[in-house]
Amino acid sequence: MSHHQPAVVPSSGVSDSPSDNGSLKGKSKAENDGYPSDSVPPTAPALAAQQGQRMEAAMGDAILRFLRIRKPRRNDTYDLDAVATQPSIWDSPDIERYKELYIHPQWENWSAFDPNFRWTWREENAVRHKVDWKIMVWMCIMFAALNIDRNNIQNAVSDNMLDDLGITHADYVSSFNRWETHNIGQTISRVGFLVAELPSQLISKRIGPDMWIPIQLCIFSLISAMQFFLKGRASFLATRYLIATFQGGFIPDTILYLSYWYTGTRFWMSSQLVDIGVGFAAVGMLSMRGMLGYEGWRWLFLIEGAFTFLIGVASFFLMPQSPARTKSWWNPKGYFTEHEQKIIVNSVIRDDPQKGGMYNRQGLTVRQIWECTKDYDMWPLYALGLLFGLPKYPVNQYLTLSFRGLGFNVIESNLLSIPYIVGSCITMLAITAFSELVNNRSFVSMAEDAWLLPCFVALIALPEPIGPWAYFAISTVLLSFPYTHPIQVAWTSRNAGSVQNRTVSASLYNMWVQVSGMIGANIYQPSDSPRYFKANTGLLVICVWMCLIQYPGTFFYYRWRNNQKAKKWDAMTPEEQHHYRTTTTDKGNKRLDFRFAT
Known part of the structure; x- marks a missing residue:
């Protein structure tokens, strides 16, 4: 359900930017806003006078007003009891024909679908807050669990984990093998993600994301906890692969699930906040080195794996199947009243009628997958997924190891990895506000590479030897980049145009992102250490390419x-x-x- 604003008695200059999932359907003003010219017959109940905002636009507007960059218009008056129902094709006289075209007979929300149903802004705001609390908060917690088990390896290696596993032997050879094994470990994780992305989506469509996501959580949490018993190089690489395999597809599965409830996604900030908490927690758990004769990194894996496993078990009970199916034997009253179910279902299906084209226990055929894969209009976004995040991977993946190499101890290395996460939270809010100002995805998404570009110039230009605090400053600024990945995920979902294409395209996009991670894990090589001039020069070239060629090219392609x-x-x-x-x-x-x- 979108983040709508109360109906406004419009003053001059009121923006009417289209919904994120809307389509331009005609030539009149109403049609340009995404609604057909014959959408409201004379006998239809009244519709909203003002179009609601996309969620990210509403958030961006709030940030701009808080910063006093945008001031409220004096003549705006808000009526919370005005009709909030947005116009759509469901107001057409040929509604029965549209039902046949757009709605699957087994769609799980049929009981709540009512084209003549109307609701107010006051009712929508109340339901939206309830959905946020019942659905979004828990999705944030599950996403946090993913990040804990995915990223705690960076804290573990700062506690001499690779040395404890007997991977190193002599000074030079030790340095080489340490980086080689870490590179292989990061690469094999990406391979696991890559291999599992599409199969995970297919399983999710067959048994439902409300079942598959908790199963994924429990399995990869158990494997993560079992890293307590690692014995050497082989077991290290095996667990990295298995964890990634069962984490693969988690994000597209989550986006698919949230699409039942919302017109967009907004759980990304949780990943940054969790990383801050994990950084502090790691300091305490790594200090457990020697307890019962085990190293601190072993306790880190065991405790965090057990914690995320409990989240996985709880998810079986806290993820309802759909807005119209929230009742169960442990929750006989369900999450929402029938009236609230109608608000959720009808707001979502009005925003994107094609969301009713499949039901949430319906699998995809090989032919459907192939048809989605050869959709050439999605290829520009897959190309962005391959290259846009590549420059950030090397610095991020080897941050704590680099700090250790510069002379910082275990605790200092983990604490020094926290400031950039705080900075990233700030820039994420800033890019959200910026996206509201420009109402554009191509150039907003470009901000990440534009931010990284001068940082790589600094890494290349600073004279030898680079001081530990100078490197800390540059790496902190570099990794505080505005995180635009969620914007591109929503962009991919929006341009897919159908449920089946959205399912496959989300996986394909993330598969290219994982390929990018595989490449990024192998860019820094021992022969180029310690300054990595060749690698950083190549990353600088990629930033320039993205800013001058690829993002502008994507913009002009879709406009064409x-x-x-x-x-x-x-x-x-x-x-x-x-x-x-x-x-x-x-x-x-x-x-x-x-x-x-x-």
Whole structure:
């Protein structure tokens, strides 16, 4: 459900930017906002006078007002009891035809779907807060569990974990093998993610994300805890692969689940906050070295793995199947009343009618997967997934090892890894506000590489030898980059255009991100140490390429595709447009009334 604002008696200049999942469907103002010109018959109940904002736009607007960059308009008056129901194709006289076209007979939310249902902003705000508390908070906790078991390896290696496992032998050879094994460990983790992404999505579609996500959590948490018993190089590499395999697909599965409740996603800030807490917790657990004769990093894996396993078990009971199916034997009253269910379901399906095209226990066929894979309009986003995050990986993955090499002890290395996480939280809020100012995805997403560019210039230009505190300062600024990955995930979901394409494209995008991580894990090599001039120069070139070529190219590609569609669509009469909607065999983002987000 989108973050709507109360209906506004509009003053001049009121923005009416379209919903994140809306499509441009016609030539009038209403159609340009994403609604067909014949959408509201004379006998239909009243609809909202003001279009709601995307969630990220609402958050960005709040940040801008808090910073006094944007001031409230004096003439705006808010009526919480005004109708909040947004116009959509479900207000068309041919509603039965649209039901056949868009809604699967086994869709789990049929009982709550009512095109004539209307609700107010006051009711929507109350339900939104309830969904946030019942659904979003727990999703944040589960995402935190993923991050704990995925990232605690960085804390563990700062406690001489690789030496304890007998990986090193002599000074030079030790240095080489340490980095080589760490590189292999990071690479094999990415391979696990890559291999599991698409199969995980297919399992999730077959048994439902409400079942598969808790299963994933429990399995990778147990494997993570079992790292307490690591004996050497082979067991280290095996556990890294297995953990990543069962974590693969977790993020796309989570996005799929949240799409049942929201028109977008917003749990990414939790990852930054959890990293801060894990950094402090690691200091305490690594200090347990010697307890019962075991090293501190073993206790770190055991305690954090047990903690995240409990989260996985609880998730079986705290993840309802869908907005209309929240009752169970342990929760006979369910999460929401019938009225609240209708608000959630109808707001989501009005925002994106194609979300009813599949039910949440319906698998995908090989043919459907192939059709989604060869969707060339998604390829520019996959290319972004491959390259945009590549420059950050080497510095991030070897941060604590680099601090140890510069003379900081275990506790100092872990504490010094916290400031950049705080900085990243701040820049994430800033990029959210910036996205509201410019209402654009291509150039907002480019901010990450634009931020990294001058930092790599500094790493290359500073004279030898670089001091430990100078490196700390540069690496902290570099890793405080504005995290734009969630923007690109939502962008991919938006441009997919259908449930099945959204499922596959989310996996394919993340698969390319994992390939990027595999490459990033092997960029820093011992022969280029300690300053890594060759590697950092290459990363600088990638930043320049992304800022000057790839992001602008993606923007102009989607604008060109929209112009192509608009030229054909605008040449049609209203009758021809209506005939197209009810008879076309075009699907998803290939429909003429679909517009790509740029």
